[in-house]
Amino acid sequence: MVVASISGCATVGDQEGAAAGVAARLLSAVEAGDGDAACAALAPETAKSVAEDEPCPEAILDKSLPRPGQVVETSVYGQWAQVKLTDDTIFLAAFPEGWRVVAAGCTPQASRPYDCSVEGD
Amino acid sequence: MKRFLRENGIGLVFGVLFLIVLVGQAFAGLAQFNDAQRASGLPDIAFWRYVTSASFGVDVAENWQSEYLQFFLFIILTVWLLQKGSPESKSLDKPGRETDKEQKVGPYATPESPKWAGAGGWRTSLYSNSLGLVMGLIFAGSWLAQSIAGVAAFNEEQLSERQDPVSWGQYLLEADFWNRTLQNWQSELLAVASMAILAIFLRQRGSSQSKPVGSPHDATGVEG
Numbered sequence: 540m541v542v543a544s545i546s547g548c549a550t551v552g553d554q555e556g557a558a559a560g561v562a563a564r565l566l567s568a569v570e571a572g573d574g575d576a577a578c579a580a581l582a583p584e585t586a587k588s589v590a591e592d593e594p595c596p597e598a599i600l601d602k603s604l605p606r607p608g609q610v611v612e613t614s615v616y617g618q619w620a621q622v623k624l625t626d627d628t629i630f631l632a633a634f635p636e637g638w639r640v641v642a643a644g645c646t647p648q649a650s651r652p653y654d655c656s657v658e659g660d
Numbered sequence: 661m662k663r664f665l666r667e668n669g670i671g672l673v674f675g676v677l678f679l680i681v682l683v684g685q686a687f688a689g690l691a692q693f694n695d696a697q698r699a700s701g702l703p704d705i706a707f708w709r710y711v712t713s714a715s716f717g718v719d720v721a722e723n724w725q726s727e728y729l730q731f732f733l734f735i736i737l738t739v740w741l742l743q744k745g746s747p748e749s750k751s752l753d754k755p756g757r758e759t760d761k762e763q764k765v766g767p768y769a770t771p772e773s774p775k776w777a778g779a780g781g782w783r784t785s786l787y788s789n790s791l792g793l794v795m796g797l798i799f800a801g802s803w804l805a806q807s808i809a810g811v812a813a814f815n816e817e818q819l820s821e822r823q824d825p826v827s828w829g830q831y832l833l834e835a836d837f838w839n840r841t842l843q844n845w846q847s848e849l850l851a852v853a854s855m856a857i858l859a860i861f862l863r864q865r866g867s868s869q870s871k872p873v874g875s876p877h878d879a880t881g882v883e884g
Binding site for chain 1: 697700701702703705713813819820823824825
């Protein structure tokens with residue numbers, strides 16, 4: 540898939556790989572019960588939203604995120620990426636430190652935005 | 661130098677204004693883009709990243725394609741279409757491609773004529789249509805560029821709204837592509853129609869785009 544770079548000379552393939560890596564890191568951390576690592580993969584606004592009622596490292600483990608599956612497709616467009624896995628769809632955005640998860644646990648809805656169990660306000 | 665500036669004023673002034681305005685558009689577009697970034701809780705992007713983005717690309721290309729379409733249509737259609745009293749029209753007795761003698765091609769080319777005007781064959785045919793051809797090709801290229809940058813910018817927005825991206829082929833059927841295209845086309849067509857009609861009755865003393873002030877309203881094919 541196409542488009543503009545996150546870092547000046549990263550190729551689209553590099554970016555897709557990096558985005559897929561962060562998405563997998565989130566789900567692997569949740570599966571391992573490592574809330575700190577899972578929250579480190581989230582975008583600041585998303586982490587803040589998750590931590591509304593209890594600290595993020597605890598709350599993220601209660602969000603019923605699926606186990607990490609195979610990456611089916613990765614799309615990168617400008618500042619945004621989407622990683623489709625066998626059991627989840629994850630949306631990411633570009634930050635100076637790399638890709639961060641903006642929404643996870645997303646299920647498609649006909650002609651409407653995905654419904655996500657983890658996302659910012 | 662002074663003579664060069666005097667003899668090339670139109671190209672130079674419009675070229676410089678184009679660059680100034682393009683830079684202005686880049687800064688305004690960057691500010692708007694970063695407003696949207698902040699609203700989504702995302703960091704600002706740098707100027708150079710913005711001017712190489714699909715978002716800036718589609719905004720530039722959609723305007724370019726419509727401008728070149730306007731000139732392409734104007735150049736081609738005014739071979740046959742006339743407008744009584746308009747300085748944008750040829751005189752009413754000259755619709756069509758005109759004779760070789762009137763166009764100074766082939767055996768009627770003069771020593772001062774461009775070389776391919778007198779060359780005959782495909783070279784004269786190509787040169788006889790070169791202005792419309794080049795404008796048409798730039799239009800087609802800009803429109804293609806709009807569609808390519810447009811699908812990327814559209815998909816960036818789709819992802820930011822938690823929706824699936826679309827392919828280039830699907831984008832050509834999207835409302836975004838046609839809204840961007842048609843909103844530019846309508847304004848260009850209105851501008852041409854207004855210019856052709858208003859110049860029948862109104863004057864701008866000294867302008868190459870106006871009839872002389874004292875010319876009658878029904879004088880056609882006269883420029884100041």
